[in-house]
Amino acid sequence: MSLIKSISGIRGTIGGAQGEGLSAVDIVKFASAYAAFIRKTTTRKSNVIVVGRDARLSGEMVSSLVCGALESMGFDVVNIGLASTPTTEIAVTEEGACGGIIITASHNPAQWNALKLLNENGEFLNDAEGKEVLRLADTGDYEFAGVYELGHTFVNNTYNRRHIEKVLALPLVDREAIAAADFTVAVDAVNSVGGVVIPQLLRALGVKNVVELNCEPHGKFAHTPEPIPENLTGIADLMKSGVADVGFVVDPDVDRLAIVMENGEMFVEEYTLVAIADYVLSHTPGNTVSNLSSSRALRDVTMRHEGCSYEAAAVGEVNVVTKMKQTGAVIGGEGNGGVIYPEIHYGRDALVGVALFLTLMAKSGKKVTELKAGYPQYAIAKNKIELTPEVDVDKILAAMKQKYASEKITDIDGVKIDFPASWVHLRKSNTEPIIRIYSEAATMAEAEALAEDIKKVIADLTV
Numbered sequence: 001m002s003l004i005k006s007i008s009g010i011r012g013t014i015g016g017a018q019g020e021g022l023s024a025v026d027i028v029k030f031a032s033a034y035a036a037f038i039r040k041t042t043t044r045k046s047n048v049i050v051v052g053r054d055a056r057l058s059g060e061m062v063s064s065l066v067c068g069a070l071e072s073m074g075f076d077v078v079n080i081g082l083a084s085t086p087t088t089e090i091a092v093t094e095e096g097a098c099g100g101i102i103i104t105a106s107h108n109p110a111q112w113n114a115l116k117l118l119n120e121n122g123e124f125l126n127d128a129e130g131k132e133v134l135r136l137a138d139t140g141d142y143e144f145a146g147v148y149e150l151g152h153t154f155v156n157n158t159y160n161r162r163h164i165e166k167v168l169a170l171p172l173v174d175r176e177a178i179a180a181a182d183f184t185v186a187v188d189a190v191n192s193v194g195g196v197v198i199p200q201l202l203r204a205l206g207v208k209n210v211v212e213l214n215c216e217p218h219g220k221f222a223h224t225p226e227p228i229p230e231n232l233t234g235i236a237d238l239m240k241s242g243v244a245d246v247g248f249v250v251d252p253d254v255d256r257l258a259i260v261m262e263n264g265e266m267f268v269e270e271y272t273l274v275a276i277a278d279y280v281l282s283h284t285p286g287n288t289v290s291n292l293s294s295s296r297a298l299r300d301v302t303m304r305h306e307g308c309s310y311e312a313a314a315v316g317e318v319n320v321v322t323k324m325k326q327t328g329a330v331i332g333g334e335g336n337g338g339v340i341y342p343e344i345h346y347g348r349d350a351l352v353g354v355a356l357f358l359t360l361m362a363k364s365g366k367k368v369t370e371l372k373a374g375y376p377q378y379a380i381a382k383n384k385i386e387l388t389p390e391v392d393v394d395k396i397l398a399a400m401k402q403k404y405a406s407e408k409i410t411d412i413d414g415v416k417i418d419f420p421a422s423w424v425h426l427r428k429s430n431t432e433p434i435i436r437i438y439s440e441a442a443t444m445a446e447a448e449a450l451a452e453d454i455k456k457v458i459a460d461l462t463v
Contacts, residue, residue, distance in 0.1 A: 002112075005030075005137075007130025008318075011105055011114035014058045022113055027065045029137050031101065034117050035073035036142030037133045042098040044120050047151070050095055052080045052088035052159075053103035054252045055192040055217035058113045062103050066115065067153045070101075074145035077153040082193045082217060084254035085116065086349035087163040092122035093345065094162065104253035107226035110219065123346050124318045160197045163351060164204050166344055172283055173355045177362035179206025185358075186211040186244040186260070188235040190225045191218055192252035194350070201351050205358060211244055227251050227258035227337060229266045240264030246361065246368050248354055255348035256337040259357065261368040269337040270295040272353055274375055276339050277331045279360040281305040286330030289323045291315045292416045293380075293425050293438045294335030300376040314413035315427065321346045335380070380440045381447035385455050387433040391462055396435065397426060399461050400454075422446065424454050 003012035003021055010030045012022030019026065038049065049070050053059040059082075067077045075098070080091050085102050092100040098120050105112035117125050117133065125133065136142055145151070168175060185207050189195035195215030202210050213235055214222040224231045227249040235247045239260050247260030259267035259275075267275075274297045277288050281302065288302045292312050299310040313323035320340060324332045333340045338348030341356070364371065387393065397415045408418035414427035414436075422441035429436065437454055441447040 005134055007127050007134070008124055008316075009115045009117045009130075011108070011112065013111045014113055022062075024065055027062055027115070028069045030115055030133070031066045031069035032073055032144070033137035033142065034099070034101065034115070034133050035070050035075055036136050037129070038075075038099045038120075039073070041129070042120050044096060044098045046096045046098060047074070047076055048078055048095055048097040049075045050078045050080060050088060050091045050097045050100035050118075051103065052083035052085075052091065052100070054084070055082055055195075055219045056103075056105065056113055056252065057110055057219040059103055059219065062113050062115075066101055066103060071151040071153060072144050073142070074149045074151050076151045079153050079155050080159045081155065081157050082196060083159055084163075084193050084197060084351070086255055086345065086347050086351060087159050087197070089118060089122035089347040090163055090166065090345055091156075091159045092118055092120065094159070102253065106253050107251045107256070109224060110221050121346070123321060126318055126322070160200065164197070164201050167201065167351050167355045168204060170341075170343055170352070170355065172280060172343075172359065173205075174359045174362065175204075175206050178358045181358075181362040182209075183207055183246065183358065183361070184209035184211065184244040186213060186235055186238055186247040187215060188213045188232065188247065188249045189215045189217075190221050190223065190227075190250070190252055191216055192221070192225070192254075193217055194250035194252070194254040197254065197351065198248065198250060198354065201354060205355060207358070209244075211238070213238060221252070225252050227256055227269065232258065232260065232266070235260050236264045236266070238264075246358075248350075250350045254350045257339065257350040257353035257357075258337050259368065261372065263369055265369075267368060267372055270297065270335040270378075270380060271372060271375060272337045272357070273331075273333040273335065273339055274298050274301055275360060275371060276341075276353055276356045277301060278304075278375070279356060280331040280341070281308055284330050287311065287327045289313055289320055289327060289329045289332035291320055291334050292410060292413055293427075295378050295380060296423065296440060297376045297378050312410065312416075317348060319413075378440050378442060379444040379447050380438060381444060381451050383437040383439070383448075383451045383455070385435050385437060385458055387435065387462065389433050391433055393428040393433060393435060396458060396461050397428065400426060400457070403457065422450055424450055426454070
């Protein structure tokens, strides 16, 4: 059994002893601590917290516990039921709520679930806020409401529709062009809430031919839910048969978007943001942001547009959003298929990604393979090096920074070394003696070779 406490919430496998897995006691404890934090910090007067969930087998049970805990802390709950992470984020602001909890373990397998915690702006808690929730959960430094101050739960099942309407209203989403293109679109929603909302969105965009794969939202995931190539053989084989112009794959909470080309090959998650940013910048020039472990292709595409600049943020959605606000970025996100478009809200949103990508396809008149060929071509390798517990990882990272001081170094999150034609990003694990190594070059062979070179340097430093 596993239980992971972090600044973004609590994540664990369902069952087991208290404190070992995500037990009912742990769910109530953390939901209550979150409510206590919100009570102390919110500027809203609504006394409302929004709760949404993905379609996991444990989702309804966890939702009942969360809603009950929030009521016991004196909050009213707007339960929006089966809803994506971005839909829940939007609901927080639409309701003028004090915060929100999304019940989802994102791309983790079915035995996992989690509480993702939002502030009153529908955005994830920052580092200091998350740590305060953890402190409250550990100390129990809060009180429950009396019988006359208990909250109530209200069900509101309109937010999937309202989210779709907001996407359709975006100036850069062209429904008429999409409808006229007469696309056939395949969707793999891994048997979660995306199976409800993505086909609805596509039909609202004028797509008449939707091929649904794993769209029944029963929570029995047909494959490992992370939308990476090794898990997407089903839709890849489907696309190879020539049945659709494009394939879209989302994770269980629909904040990541992977694209499959008409020939069955992966567009590659890194390029979801690259393509959409290129389209957005062609109409609304401005700045872009991604995290340090995302492809250099976004920087290259951004620089193609006059007057546009790129900035990198530390890994994590909250860090990307912070940097986007600081730089006034018009588009940003993460290389895992997460598109953040401030025109609608500050959160990764696969619905926005689908609508903007289909508009790009329709207006360009190009196939997905043709679009991909027009972007800078890079490949990212992801490796790690395991160290003995007594090794000082921070000391190694400092030594790497000094060794490569002649190169461009970024140390806001581990150490990133930018070479002229490649880069490597070293990050330490917070839970084990591991250094994660992300490397990018023109080909996968070159990226892997760079990682191996870095591993050898680190090995020499630990002798």
